């Protein structure tokens with residue numbers, strides 16, 4: 265496990281998500297970070313249904329009501345807080361959740 269600073273929290277407004285590349289288990293991986301209800305969550309940007317990016321349109325990670333993460337490929341829906349699929353073709357599967365937190369105003373990934 266190694267810590268890395270992803271960005272400042274104030275660069276990711278409440279209700280927003282951002283795609284970026286970070287080191288996860290020693291490899292460069294596409295991930296995304298969500299700022300929701302004052303908390304920060306991070307996941308691999310990789311849908312378990314058909315192994316593709318969640319944001320088929322770059323930067324678009326949410327359902328229309330912004331309450332769920334939505335894969336742009338076939339519409340699987342995932343809970344923002346734990347990444348479990350709650351609808352659509354990835355049922356029974358989950359996004360890969362990453363360990364992330366906020367310290368001194370910075371979003372820190374521990375992966």
Ligand code: FES
Nearest residue numbers: 311313314335338
């Ligand atoms: S690849 Fe995400 S729903 Fe099919």
